[in-house]
Amino acid sequence: MNERNLKRLIRSTAHGDEEAAGELFDLYQPRVYRYALSKLWDNSAADDVASETFARVLRDLDRFKWRGAGFEAWLFRIASNLVTDHVRSKQREMPQGDASEYAETTELRTPEWATIAGETTRELNGLLAVLPPDQREVLVLRFAGGLETDEIGAVMGRKPNAVRQLQFRALEQLRDRMRDGAEI
Amino acid sequence: MSDKLEKDLKDMFDEIPEAEGRRDRAMFVAGVAARRPQPIWRRALVPAAAMFVVLFALSIGSLEASPGQTLYPLRNALSSVGIAQEPVEVVDRAIRRAEVSLERAEELLDDNEDFAGAEARTERTLAQLGEARALLRELSGEAREERADEIEDLNQDAFRLLEDIDEERAEAAEEAREESDDDDDDSSGPGSGSDDDDNSGPGSGGSDDSGSDDSSGSGSGSSGSGSDDSSGRGSASDD
Numbered sequence: 001m002n003e004r005n006l007k008r009l010i011r012s013t014a015h016g017d018e019e020a021a022g023e024l025f026d027l028y029q030p031r032v033y034r035y036a037l038s039k040l041w042d043n044s045a046a047d048d049v050a051s052e053t054f055a056r057v058l059r060d061l062d063r064f065k066w067r068g069a070g071f072e073a074w075l076f077r078i079a080s081n082l083v084t085d086h087v088r089s090k091q092r093e094m095p096q097g098d099a100s101e102y103a104e105t106t107e108l109r110t111p112e113w114a115t116i117a118g119e120t121t122r123e124l125n126g127l128l129a130v131l132p133p134d135q136r137e138v139l140v141l142r143f144a145g146g147l148e149t150d151e152i153g154a155v156m157g158r159k160p161n162a163v164r165q166l167q168f169r170a171l172e173q174l175r176d177r178m179r180d181g182a183e184i
Numbered sequence: 185m186s187d188k189l190e191k192d193l194k195d196m197f198d199e200i201p202e203a204e205g206r207r208d209r210a211m212f213v214a215g216v217a218a219r220r221p222q223p224i225w226r227r228a229l230v231p232a233a234a235m236f237v238v239l240f241a242l243s244i245g246s247l248e249a250s251p252g253q254t255l256y257p258l259r260n261a262l263s264s265v266g267i268a269q270e271p272v273e274v275v276d277r278a279i280r281r282a283e284v285s286l287e288r289a290e291e292l293l294d295d296n297e298d299f300a301g302a303e304a305r306t307e308r309t310l311a312q313l314g315e316a317r318a319l320l321r322e323l324s325g326e327a328r329e330e331r332a333d334e335i336e337d338l339n340q341d342a343f344r345l346l347e348d349i350d351e352e353r354a355e356a357a358e359e360a361r362e363e364s365d366d367d368d369d370d371s372s373g374p375g376s377g378s379d380d381d382d383n384s385g386p387g388s389g390g391s392d393d394s395g396s397d398d399s400s401g402s403g404s405g406s407s408g409s410g411s412d413d414s415s416g417r418g419s420a421s422d423d
Contacts, residue, residue, distance in 0.1 A: 013216055014219070015220065016216055016217055016218075016219050016220025017216070017220075018213050018216060018217045020216075021212060021213045021215075021216035021217070022209065022212075022213050025205075025208075025209045025212045025213065026209070029203070029205050029208065029209070030202045030203070030205075033200075033202065033203040033205070034197055034200045037200055038197060038200070043203075046203070047203050047204075047205075050203060050205070050208065051208045054208060054212045055211075055212075055215075057212075058212060058215040058216065058219075061219075062219075124192060124193060124196050125196065139193060140197075143190070143193040143194050143196070143197045144197040144200070171189055171190070174189060174193075175189055178189075
């Protein structure tokens, strides 16, 4: 959807157009859910994050101003903050050793879809888990959230060039590890 | 290689099954519908009604505001557009109120002998007269003089009534004291009279009226004659 149509959709939603609201939800909810699941590896938690993200969109849509990276950056910043909140609350609930594991490791909580997926997916899933958090965030926002570089920069509070570098390094690492047959 | 890796990554995330999300969608859509702006007239209705209620309350409250009170400027404004009462009416109303209050105070004193109630009512009258006097500033000429005289008369009446209340209260207290004294006499006479009359009454009564004279007279007489007799008898025996 081009920017002009997206702006119209958002304006209509803000004015109470139910059809536009449904369209906006259908357009972004799957991406937000995928992003949350890729970060949390927990269907239920991802569901909660997606749900709360749209509740906040509903609450704050009046205040949203289309600046810089636009709606998608705003939406995923909300989702990203909610993911961070969720991880923190989980860490508080867990014993100290497990808490750091929760934030850094994904292999232990590989979701069902990944275990029944193809070999490449399983391999990538394992490799992603060992990437540094900011590199992983860039890839998740890029490929699960479908954001562009400037939007990722707006979500992460980084300049587009920095995002490009992070993405480049992340892909390089993945490529090297796959080439070397790194441990998964 | 890079293109293939990116495609593989995209495919990996695309393999993630979509969440159910139907309930969330319904909630989101319903939430958006609830935010639909109301027609302008409906949006204006509630604030307009609220404004009307506030203005109405303020107008009523300001109708008799005195100079210096918060609502006085509002009363002036309302007066200028012919909504508020004329100053003469306001002063007259204040004077009538004080008059009624004073009459009630007089009734309380005359009919009920309720000194405290009458006093309180009179003090209230004086306060009302003070308010009426403050309102006089809005009048001028003959109208002002007439009302000032009326207020002054009522003021004097009120002070006179306060004096009357004091006097009648004092009289009532005196009467009550006398009645209680009478009651005391009546109650002590019959109760101890038989004993006192028999034993000490006459004795003490004699000492008050003639007893002292009698006793001192007989006493000195007997002692005088006694001494004369004894001395006479003594001297006679000597002779």
